[in-house]
Amino acid sequence: MSLRFNAINNLSTEPKDVVGSGTAKITAIFNENVFTQTVARQYLSDEAYKSLISSIKGGKKIERSVASQIANGLKAWAEEKGVTHFTHWFQPLTGTTAEKHDSFFTIKSDGTAIEEFDGAALIQQEPDASSFPSGGLRATFEARGYTAWDPSSPAFIMEIGQGKTLCIPTIFISYTGESLDYKAPLLKAVEAMNNAAVDVCHYFDKNVSKVTATLGWEQEYFIIDEGMANARPDLVQCGRTVFGASPAKGQQLEDHYFGSIPERSYAFMRDFETECYKLGIPLRTRHNEVAPAQFECAPIFEEVSVAVDHNALLMDIMERVARRHKLKVLMHEKPFAGINGSGKHNNWSMATDTGVNLLSPGKTPKTNLMFLTFFVNTIKAVHDYSDLLRASIASAGNDHRLGANEAPPAIISVFVGKYLAKVLSDIETRVGGKFDEQDEAILKLDIHRSIPELLLDNTDRNRTSPFAFTGNKFEFRAVGSSANCASPMTVLNVAMAQTLKTFKADVDSIITKGEKKEIAIMQVIQKYIVESKKVLFEGDGYSDAWHQEAAKRGLPNIPTTPLALDAMVTDKAKHLYESNKVYTHPELEARHEIELEKYIKKVQIEARIMGDLALNHIIPAAVKYQNKLLTNINGLKNAGLPESSYASQLDILTKVSQHIQSVYTKCDALVEARKVANAITDTREMAIAYCTTVKEAFFDDIRYSVDKLESLVDDEYWTLPKYREMLFLK
Numbered sequence: 001m002s003l004r005f006n007a008i009n010n011l012s013t014e015p016k017d018v019v020g021s022g023t024a025k026i027t028a029i030f031n032e033n034v035f036t037q038t039v040a041r042q043y044l045s046d047e048a049y050k051s052l053i054s055s056i057k058g059g060k061k062i063e064r065s066v067a068s069q070i071a072n073g074l075k076a077w078a079e080e081k082g083v084t085h086f087t088h089w090f091q092p093l094t095g096t097t098a099e100k101h102d103s104f105f106t107i108k109s110d111g112t113a114i115e116e117f118d119g120a121a122l123i124q125q126e127p128d129a130s131s132f133p134s135g136g137l138r139a140t141f142e143a144r145g146y147t148a149w150d151p152s153s154p155a156f157i158m159e160i161g162q163g164k165t166l167c168i169p170t171i172f173i174s175y176t177g178e179s180l181d182y183k184a185p186l187l188k189a190v191e192a193m194n195n196a197a198v199d200v201c202h203y204f205d206k207n208v209s210k211v212t213a214t215l216g217w218e219q220e221y222f223i224i225d226e227g228m229a230n231a232r233p234d235l236v237q238c239g240r241t242v243f244g245a246s247p248a249k250g251q252q253l254e255d256h257y258f259g260s261i262p263e264r265s266y267a268f269m270r271d272f273e274t275e276c277y278k279l280g281i282p283l284r285t286r287h288n289e290v291a292p293a294q295f296e297c298a299p300i301f302e303e304v305s306v307a308v309d310h311n312a313l314l315m316d317i318m319e320r321v322a323r324r325h326k327l328k329v330l331m332h333e334k335p336f337a338g339i340n341g342s343g344k345h346n347n348w349s350m351a352t353d354t355g356v357n358l359l360s361p362g363k364t365p366k367t368n369l370m371f372l373t374f375f376v377n378t379i380k381a382v383h384d385y386s387d388l389l390r391a392s393i394a395s396a397g398n399d400h401r402l403g404a405n406e407a408p409p410a411i412i413s414v415f416v417g418k419y420l421a422k423v424l425s426d427i428e429t430r431v432g433g434k435f436d437e438q439d440e441a442i443l444k445l446d447i448h449r450s451i452p453e454l455l456l457d458n459t460d461r462n463r464t465s466p467f468a469f470t471g472n473k474f475e476f477r478a479v480g481s482s483a484n485c486a487s488p489m490t491v492l493n494v495a496m497a498q499t500l501k502t503f504k505a506d507v508d509s510i511i512t513k514g515e516k517k518e519i520a521i522m523q524v525i526q527k528y529i530v531e532s533k534k535v536l537f538e539g540d541g542y543s544d545a546w547h548q549e550a551a552k553r554g555l556p557n558i559p560t561t562p563l564a565l566d567a568m569v570t571d572k573a574k575h576l577y578e579s580n581k582v583y584t585h586p587e588l589e590a591r592h593e594i595e596l597e598k599y600i601k602k603v604q605i606e607a608r609i610m611g612d613l614a615l616n617h618i619i620p621a622a623v624k625y626q627n628k629l630l631t632n633i634n635g636l637k638n639a640g641l642p643e644s645s646y647a648s649q650l651d652i653l654t655k656v657s658q659h660i661q662s663v664y665t666k667c668d669a670l671v672e673a674r675k676v677a678n679a680i681t682d683t684r685e686m687a688i689a690y691c692t693t694v695k696e697a698f699f700d701d702i703r704y705s706v707d708k709l710e711s712l713v714d715d716e717y718w719t720l721p722k723y724r725e726m727l728f729l730k
Contacts, residue, residue: 002719007227011729026277033081033157034280035074043073055151057210059191062151067119074155075104075117078166083157086117086166088125088147091182091484092132093594097312098172100125101165122168123149132172134180134590145180147172150187153309156279160320169309178587182486183305185582189490190304192497192580197350197358197374200500203507203517204370210353213493215307216473218298219314220289220342220481222330223265225729228721229328233617234609238602239332239482240397242610242699243618245707246338247724250292257290262730264325265295272314272321273297279317281310291339292727301347301473304493308485311344315482333480334400336723337703341401342481346488349473350374350496360472369521376424376525376532377499378474379414382467383532385495385576386412387556387567389467389476392491394564394595396602398480402559408466408478410564411550411557413537415465421538427522428529464541494582503528561599562687568592596687603690607674610702613720614667621717622660622709629653656712659705666705670698 037056040049048069054060062070078086087099102125104117125147132145153169172181179185190213197211229235234242261269269286276283282300289296302310315331322329334341350358356367358374382389390412393402402410416424466478479488503524510520534553539546550557558564567573569592577583583591629649636646643650677689710718 003227003231004719004721004725007225007231007721008725008729010227011225029274030277030282031280032278033159034278035077035155036280037154039077040070040073043077045069048073052151059152062123064119064123067123067149069119071117071119071122074122074166074168078157078164079104081157081164083164083166085163086121086168088149088170089158089167090147090170090172091308091312091486092172092180093134093182093591094132095482095484095598097316098132099165099167125170132180134174134178134594145172145174150183150305152187152303153306154280156313159275159278178584178590182484182490183308185587186308186486186490186493187305188582189493189497189580192582193350193493193500196497196500196504199504200373200377201352201358201370203373203521204367205352205354205356208352208354208356211358212351212353213304213489214301214349214351214473215304215485215489216299216301216347217307217311217485218285218296218343218345218347219311220294220296220344221318222291222294222335222342223268223322223327224293224330224726226323226326226328228726228729229330231719231721232726233613234606235328235330235335237609238606239330240335240400240606241337241723241726242606243613243703243706243710243720244337244723245710247722247727249724249728251290251339254290256288256292256294259288261286261288261295264327264730268322268325268327269295269297271324272318275317275321276310276314279310279313281314283314289340289342291336294340294342301349304348304485304489308489311485331482333395333397333482336727338723339727343401343477344479344481344483344485346476346479346485346492347470347473348476348489348492357472359469359474369518372423372427372525373503373521375420375469376528377503378496379416379535380503380528380532381492381495381499382412382414383535384499385491386535387558387564387570388491388495388573388576389488390478390556390558390564391567392488393476393478393480393483394561395480395483396561396599396606397482398478399559399561401480402478408464409541409547409557410478410559411541411547411555412466412478412535413541413550413555414474414535415468415538416536417469418538420469421536424529424533424536427526428533430526465537466541490582494576494580497580498576560691562596562684562691565592565595565599565687566684568595593683596683600683600687600690603695604674606699607670607694610699611667611671614663614702614706617719618663618706618709619660621719622656622713624717625713626653626656626660628714629656652712656709659709659712662705663702663709666698666702670694670702673697 037053040052044052048066051060051062051066052070055062075086083104085101085103087101089097089099092098102121126145147170150169150171155166155168158165158167169183171179171184171187173179173184193213194211198208201208201211232241234240273283273286282302283297284300285296285298287296288294297314299307299310301307318329319331331342333343349360352358356370358370359378361371362368390410402408466476468475468477476488476492479485506524506527507517507520510523511517515523534555537546537550547557569589574585574588577588578585629652633646633649633653636649673694674690677686677694680686680689710720710722
């Protein structure tokens with residue numbers, strides 16, 4: 001019996017009852033395994049506590065002597081919870097998290113065994129950096145790298161089975177100081193945005209001393225039975241199905257969306273949510289998504305760096321908990337053809353330490369003007385750096401999703417809704433940029449009369465827009481489900497930092513000429529609206545008309561990753577990152593190289609899986625059925641029956657034979673195309689070759705014949721679980 005039928009026969013539809021899962025109030029377990037500021041107050045001296053808080057809130061350096069006090073407090077807390085090991089937890093450029101566990105156990109010179117955790121171990125460790133992606137920054141023999149403590153993200157205890165490990169969130173840098181992770185550039189970008197935003201806020205409120213970028217991600221994912229997944233080598237190796245005929249019923253009835261959550265899936269959700277709550281991940285929402293077997297969860301907004309950590313943790317937790325339920329979580333952007341893929345919508349805003357959301361319309365002329373300032377600057381930032389935003393969400397997986405019927409196109413545009421579109425139009429059309437301090441239509445504009453408080457989320461949630469304003473935040477919808485949020489958040493925050501710095505310089509230059517501050521602000525706002533209005537689009541991003549219109553406007557439309565990544569290393573990008581101290585030129589070049597290599601390897605793996613499945617699963621099954629048809633036809637012939645009596649069998653046999661030959665011939669040609677691509681020495685050119693002469697030239701054609709064979713071959717012979725089984729057998 002094939003793995004497919006074993007998986008079907010062994011399918012367990014009973015939900016796994018996990019003790020303690022969802023049985024307590026969320027508030028009773030929330031942050032249970034997190035070294036929060038409240039916990040720190042209990043375990044640290046006044047000196048150590050104040051130093052830690054100053055570092056968290058103001059980025060001040062923690063002295064080594066104080067770090068030892070903090071380390072002792074962390075160890076005492078962790079040991080009370082049964083922890084024996086600690087690790088520096090970081091996010092290298094592999095796209096996953098990384099950790100190396102060390103025990104508190106050590107032996108002194110006199111042979112005494114003790115438990116120890118000092119400040120040096122807290123602040124810095126030295127993992128081997130040679131096997132992590134470096135883009136040429138480090139040679140293989142140059143192995144040294146450092147993880148450095150990030151106090152802005154709290155330490156936590158990870159429970160895996162019966163084991164407990166104290167995790168210290170860190171950044172990861174090379175021996176020579178270059179960043180080798182997602183977190184370090186993000187922290188730099190957020191700080192650049194903070195400095196620029198505070199300066200602009202002082203036009204309106206001198207009491208603002210800090211502006212925090214906030215993020216609320218929405219994580220989409222698929223759940224299928226573990227046995228089904230294990231019987232699909234493509235899912236095991238690639239995270240997506242490279243073959244699979246569409247079932248009679250897919251998502252066309254839209255009956256799964258917001259439907260009743262299947263009991264087995266519900267048990268899994270309750271279980272992983274409990275794990276998340278213990279780690280301080282503030283999950284708020286769960287629901288069925290559009291595609292069958294697709295779901296979504298979302299948290300309450302947090303500071304962007306903490307939110308990024310929490311999303312990376314969530315993905316680890318979900319995969320681990322799924323195994324307890326004999327399920328498989330699929331984070332790939334397009335695991336199944338013909339139905340919706342999965343995204344990770346990044347809802348971004350900015351908040352002051354005085355309690356103001358800078359993207360929330362106000363109730364007074366001053367707060368409305370502040371809102372318009374940051375609102376328009378965001379649009380300008382997206383307009384000016386749309387190529388970098390596109391590059392930040394580029395991946396082999398997202399190429400399958402962008403522009404399909406459930407995701408935004410690769411064209412970066414901004415949707416603001418008809419109310420704010422009218423406000424921007426009114427400002428834009430002011431002749432000559434003339435504004436009067438008493439102008440009721442502009443400076444005294446009560447935006448809440450255009451956007452009633454009950455309609456703060458006033459837009460119609462334009463699902464086709466990659467960057468949409470949704471009332472008090474912008475939603476970057478184009479991010480892929482498997483992505484690390486740090487990549488798009490780094491670009492967005494550094495773009496915002498640069499735009500705000502330019503805005504302040506433009507306003508100040510007008511003020512120095514004798515113009516009043518409010519008038520100067522409005523003049524620059526009008527200028528920015530005019531300069532960036534081509535990125536505004538309120539219609540259907542899926543339509544051919546929009547693609548034509550975008551081309552007329554000069555908006556880039558780059559559907560594939562290798563070309564989209566070019567934006568990372570332009571002179572404009574290098575100036576943006578270097579002037580804001582986010583990336584050096586070598587770091588940027590290295591990241592470009594890493595992303596290209598990642599793309600090449602993923603397409604290469606998919607190509608190899610296609611060949612493996614074709615030769616070891618598809619063709620053998622089809623040949624068996626071919627022989628069965630031949631036996632039947634020959635038997636009818638030998639019985640003296642006319643050809644008309646087996647004409648249907650002959651027709652099926654002809655089709656099966658043609659598709660077998662097509663699959664074999666094209667898989668053979670695919671191997672040759674890979675060899676040619678592998679011989680290319682330039683990484684960018686190799687990536688383009690894998691995209692065009694490997695993926696685009698063969699993947700769809702081979703899949704077409706394989707999927708036709710699936711529809712023709714006797715179900716008994718087909719060894720791979722089919723879409724109808726993976727998506728609908730719960």
